[in-house]
């Protein structure tokens with residue numbers, strides 16, 4: 414569309430001559446003429462001209478009054494005023510009130526067209542800037558609401574933009590983020606930023622994002638990130654992949670544990686069986702030892718497999734609880750009795766006498782038995798030099814507390830929270846010489862939580878550990894004593 418110009422003058426000669434001069438000197442221009450300020454005002458209200466030229470002296474409304482109206486109605490439209498010869502003061506007034514330029518009579522046609530050309534150009538530029546501003550606003554709005562986290566970092570590594578998804582993923586608000594160094598928000602940024610794929614601003618190619626770890630507010634976040642360079646900044650977009658990473662890590666841990674914990678007993682069984690197969694006769698002690706190796710290692714194998722299946726059962730939410738009221742002390746006694754058969758040399762196992770009457774607990778006894786059994790097995794396993802293992806049943810803060818104390822290896826402080834995680838082993842390289850699947854305490858914690866209780870550990874490396882299980886007491890009417898446990902036989906993992 415051609416630029417549109419309105420010329421306002423009460424002098425019919427000029428009203429004819431000026432458009433003509435413009436047509437001759439400027440190409441592609443639509444020029445309209447109007448002989449009064451009031452008529453012009455009506456048109457300006459309806460039409461958006463790219464420039465307006467008006468005589469300053471007209472009967473009725475003069476050019477300055479018209480200029481004031483234009484400033485209100487169309488503040489972006491440049492207005493040129495035609496002044497009489499020597500009307501310098503009027504011209505200055507016009508400029509002060511917002512005129513773009515003034516043209517003195519007699520009109521120098523070249524100056525007039527050049528000035529009008531500049532006015533139109535300025536208007537054009539202002540329109541483009543406005544369009545770009547709107548476009549930017551639209552982009553910013555889109556970026557604000559896209560599902561991916563988006564942030565913009567300037568050349569000094571200072572964050573200039575931080576969208577809603579970035580807030581949601583990191584937990585860092587827009588106000589906390591903007592104006593701060595990227596490295597202060599995303600721990601490890603300086604080290605990994607150079608390896609983030611960043612496309613150039615000119616025809617940016619689609620980049621494959623990279624998965625990188627950051628420490629954010631004390632948590633490890635795995636973000637899949639890529640960026641695009643813009644004029645003086647880089648726009649990064651990212652997705653949170655922490656959950657996937659956790660699953661990957663679990664898979665790695667599972668493969669490592671399963672391969673070690675299955676292979677070791679299998680190798681022992683295979684070796685023993687091969688020796689038994691040999692034609693040379695063995696003395697009966699030798700044969701007994703080999704058979705006992707096969708039995709214990711098969712049990713160990715079965716135990717690991719069973720732990721894996723049980724953990725997956727727990728994770729799938731398929732576990733059923735058959736709750737009944739039991740006497741926790743009787744249950745502890747059963748488990749301790751069953752363990753006496755398997756005590757290694759040097760380990761003693763005892764159940765401390767409980768002070769007074771104990772409340773019952775409403776739990777699934779097979780699950781609680783399994784927890785206690787696991788804690789006892791660990792206490793024994795992690796006391797390789799032998800030592801006492803003591804079980805206690807009591808009341809603490811109104812909750813029924815079962816505790817298992819040993820004087821074995823203990824657990825380093827930094828590991829005490831983590832030992833309840835799936836597959837977590839405080840000593841994966843078996844430097845302490847004790848094997849395991851890393852599932853036992855995970856299963857214990859999951860079961861205890863489902864029974865409405867809590868499990869905790871206190872431990873000092875080299876001095877031993879105490880595991881406590883706190884359970885809510887049964888809400889029994891006073892005087893009703895709990896039934897003994899149904900299962901009096903040796904505890905079974907179920």
Ligand code: ADP
Pocket residue numbers: 791792793795819821822823824832833837838839840848849850851852853854855877878
């Ligand atoms: P595992 O099969 O490795 O024993 P658990 O989940 O039962 O798996 O225990 C996780 C880790 O916690 C163990 O690898 C061990 O390092 C530590 N742990 C558990 N119980 C004890 C204990 N009584 N004494 C010392 N360390 C223990």
